[in-house]
Ligand code: TXA
């Protein structure tokens with residue numbers, strides 16, 4: 001299958017929008033840009049499209065998909081028993097990087113929910129994607145557009161790396177602004193609960209929802225996560241990933257030790273570093289990447305997955321990442337890093 005590539009223009013319009021809607025209408029699958037990561041979209045009410053998505057990603061069938069909508073009213077066709085005050089809050093936070101889990105309506109295919117009695121819904125903050133949903137007149141099921149367990153794609157190149165020849169089309173909407181996936185928030189219990197941390201932190205959400213809990217599984221690996229996706233290995237490049245958390249001095253000394261040992265033992269491992277910009281003066285080399293500053297983690301988030309993929313393209317064998325404190329947005333970044341590192345996270 002030839003994967004068609006469509007590009008949006010400067011005003012974020014797509015001349016071929018009707019062609020894309022037709023593909024989706026006929027059960028095809030199309031990679032779409034969103035503000036978080038690229039999604040692999042298909043008609044969310046068509047089990048055939050859903051099946052294609054799972055197959056393209058090689059995704060476990062029990063890991064449910066998010067339905068993307070373009071208008072708040074579409075919520076009511078897909079979910080039920082949604083509190084009036086939650087709707088009012090969603091009107092403020094959407095479109096945006098927040099996914100909510102609510103009780104499902106019968107219209108939602110079992111294939112989407114992985115057999116759960118709930119459904120995940122999000123209104124993405126990308127105009128072209130909302131226009132497509134609106135023209136399709138149906139929700140767009142869209143998991144991240146990577147092969148399962150790989151880092152999520154945040155640009156068209158990275159999508160094609162995994163999906164070229166496997167999907168009908170991709171819309172190139174430029175790089176994703178946020179770079180990590182939406183916060184998944186469960187609205188079905190008396191106190192709302194974060195199932196997957198993301199751009200919207202607990203602190204930000206508490207301003208709207210009052211008390212916000214964190215799923216226990218996010219802190220304690222022995223707990224069963226309520227979001228099935230959290231139990232799988234994720235976001236991992238081919239290279240081994242090690243995350244080191246510590247002060248500037250401690251971090252730099254530890255990295256130097258690893259580099260020295262690599263040389264001394266003649267291991268000759270190709271090592272990549274993902275560090276803060278202020279560390280760059282201390283480490284020279286082709287696979288040393290500045291991820292922005294400690295004070296503003298948005299650059300780190302934006303470039304995280306794409307940098308993992310670049311390291312793989314350069315055949316890096318070990319990636320050492322400078323970890324961050326697990327608070328605020330740092331908690332979401334560490335959630336992705338821990339999964340990428342298979343928990344090889346060390347505090348020094
Ligand atoms: O930012 C995002 O959320 C991106 C863009 C494309 O919208 N999408 C995304 O989808 O990250 P995916 O499929 O890679 O992750 C969806 C997560 C999974 O962890 C899944 O288990 C969880 O949402 N999820 C979906 N439905 C659920 C449900 N009914 N209950 C609990 N968790 C659910």
Ligand code: MG
Pocket residue numbers: 143144152
């Ligand atoms: Mg994903």
